[in-house]
Amino acid sequence: MRENIIHKAAVLFLTLGFKSVTMDDIAHEMGISKKTIYVHFPNKTKLVEAVTFNLFDTICAGIDDICENVSNPIEELYSIKMFVMHHLKNEKSSPQYQLKKYYPKIHTELKYKQFEKMHQSVQESLEHGVATEVFRNTIDVDFISRMYFTGMTGIKDNMFFPPEHYKMNYLMESYLEYHLRAIVTEKGLQILNKFITSNQSEK
Template sequence: MILPERNKVEELKIEEKDREIRERILGGSEELFLRYGFKSITMDEIARHLGVSKKTLYQQFKDKDEVVYQVVSRHFDCEKSMAYEMMEQAENPVHEFFIEAQQLKITLNGIHPNAIFELKKYHSKAWHIFHEHKEKWMIELLLKNLKKGIEQGLYREDIIPEVLVRLRMEQVILAFDPQVFPPNRFDMKTIQVQFIEHFIQGILTDKGREIFNHYQQKQTKNEKNF
């Protein structure tokens, strides 16, 4: 009876070690993909960046496409968790939108401008996750926000939420389009901030704008103090 128990413990240790290695690979790969884009990074570069052998890398993942797929899946799982935390912190729909906008600005600091379009062009399986995340989760989240905001008199009652959520999602993707906004002429973070400001200012009521301005002033004050 002792031997089977010992074997089980050893198996659990091996599984735990494999999980740790996979997490390390996914974390390091995400850093590279966000910084340099998906196209230019090879499995060799991932191995060098992490200080692991290619053999170890291929023991965990079939190829680069699988690494990208797992990185994107993991990224959106983390994004969902963060979004739910932000929703719990939010005092009202305007505050929720404001917090999410601030988080987006932070996230955009480290994203390569061609990342989204390279994902779509070279990694269709991972792109499907992004598309599904946008269609089934991001849209639903923003739709709830807009409807709550209208009910509370913070957003204009004449807007059509189902239309505007689609507009907002396309704005996010459009900012990454190098044909529309060439990276050598436009800063992607600036574009996204402009889109956010344009969107929120277009839906606020006077009451909502007063609340939004309060959060902006508070944020500006905190940044100056920092």
């Protein structure tokens, strides 16, 4: 039952936002009493926390699977982007923004976990790219991986990129191109151009 509650709450939170969805809404959607939810989660904050880190673990497992099965680091980044977009569903509800505003402690902990995971995986991807000569061998791997995380976090800030003006898919694709163009070799650029052509989204 606990896992079912987390799954249903995740769908509602990502579709409608963390603030909008109440415990009553979740109970109604599941056809159970609110008391049943409280058996597993003493309050909404604990449920938000469980949903947030469950989703994080799911995305991490998916990213690990992609990294193990995709040989090209450029294709890897685009595959990860599509996977993350699929799991975050409707970005119009601004889940990251609402989490930061209404559950700042959870947001801070999540951001730290995200940095640890992304910093490691991007470093490995960059090193692989250098070894396969699609990325320049002069890049500072540690610096670039930190900049990548900063940029990916920054494009989700509604103050700088209001959702009424920018679709998240467009922002992620544009940032990927911006990031990769700075580090690719001629060999890498040929691969990148193919992905840009097949992944263009509307602003």
